[in-house]
Amino acid sequence: MVSFMGVMSVLPVVACVTFSAWGAESIVGSVKTAQGGAVVLRGADRIPAREGMHLLLNDVLATSGDGRLGAILQDGTGIGLGPNTELKIDRFVFEPADGKFGLLLRLAKGVLAYFSGRIARFSPDAVTVETPVGVVGLRGTHLAITIEGT
Amino acid sequence: MFVLLPDPEGKPAGIVVSNRAGTQDLNQPYQAVRVERSDVAPSAPFTLGQAETRRLFGAALEVLPLPEVFFTLHFDQNTDILTAESQAQFSAILNAIRERRSTAITITGHTDTTGTAQANYQLGLRRAERVVGVLTAQGVDASKLLVSSHGDADLLVNTGRGVAEARNRRVEVIVR
Incomplete structure (x- = not known):
């Protein structure tokens, strides 16, 4: 039973728009599994998550008490969300030809399972998961996080 | 709570959990830390049992996708x-x-x-x-x-x- 106070101070991440190297559309990933209450919050839109739908930068993936969501990002990063979870894809830079890599996932609440993709392999320091209580830096890794009391 | 899980290919892996009060390195599978608040340093690392890992994280782990x-x-x-x-x-x-x-x-x-x-x-x-x-x-x-x-x-x-x-x-x- 933990309540956290405020939100972890934000890393000085420079705003960065990513254009996919392979097309005009900047797809950053796709939903692989959507169960129960699972939505994608995109700007003012609240889109029911469905298998195969494409994900864009700044999408927020959200599940309700009976919801779960699995997704894969374009660099091969795997994401699993348990119930009552909210995760924002805050930064996704995957431009191997230019040596540019970055991934910032922001877990506001709930349960996240993660395995790393090529961004982490090319640039181990480029991947960060931010939570209300702390920041995780990752090196080629499987991990899981739960934010308690949310 | 943050837990490092085993790499399926057995490669060495690690995470660094930090906030403004402190930092902890995890480099063994099933090592975990608890972080109470953003202004309280992460706990000392401890080992989370596999059953406990499944209980806490199973729902999220089960929906992880197949690797590319x-x-x-x-x-x-x-x-x-x-x-x-x-x-x-x-x-x-x-x-x-x-x-x-x-x-x-x-x-x-x-x-x-x-x-x-x-x-x-x-x-x-x-x-x-x-x-x-x-x-x-x-x-x-x-x-x-x-x-x-x-x-x-x-x-x-x-x-x-x-x-x-x-x-x-x-x-x-x-x-x-």
């Missing part, structure tokens, strides 16, 4: 003709697409350094389109294919200009 899978297809020099070995890979590619019900498959064409950069960009694109043709003929929806050419700008084997190198004449297919 890579295929490299090769071509005869200065053509978009697939080598025989590469043609034989399509059944595996199609299986991977079906198994994952993929909707974002990247197909990237590459060339060696013979010819001009501009011509190689076009050749890389023709190679990629050739692969698209085979996949769509097998029923893959073209809207799921993200097609591009890197020409001779992304060599697998580094060479100087004007070098015929079979390993660079390729299309990379990533199914996820």
Whole structure:
């Protein structure tokens, strides 16, 4: 039973728009599994998550008490969300030809399972998961996080 | 709570959990730390039992996707003709697409350094389109294919200009 106070101070991440190297559309990933209450919050839109739908930068993936969501990002990063979870894809830079890599996932609440993709392999320091209580830096890794009391 | 899970390939892995009050390194599977608040340092690392890991994280772990899978297809020099070995890979590619019900498959064409950069960009694109043709003929929806050419700008084997190198004449297919 933990309540956290405020939100972890934000890393000085420079705003960065990513254009996919392979097309005009900047797809950053796709939903692989959507169960129960699972939505994608995109700007003012609240889109029911469905298998195969494409994900864009700044999408927020959200599940309700009976919801779960699995997704894969374009660099091969795997994401699993348990119930009552909210995760924002805050930064996704995957431009191997230019040596540019970055991934910032922001877990506001709930349960996240993660395995790393090529961004982490090319640039181990480029991947960060931010939570209300702390920041995780990752090196080629499987991990899981739960934010308690949310 | 943050827990490091075993790498399926057994590679060394680690995470660093930090906030403004402190930092902890985790480098053993099932090592975990608890962080109460952003202004309280992470706890000392402890080992989380596998049963407890499943209880806390099972719902999220079960929906993790299959990992992406890579295929490299090769071509005869200065053509978009697939080598025989590469043609034989399509059944595996199609299986991977079906198994994952993929909707974002990247197909990237590459060339060696013979010819001009501009011509190689076009050749890389023709190679990629050739692969698209085979996949769509097998029923893959073209809207799921993200097609591009890197020409001779992304060599697998580094060479100087004007070098015929079979390993660079390729299309990379990533199914996820």
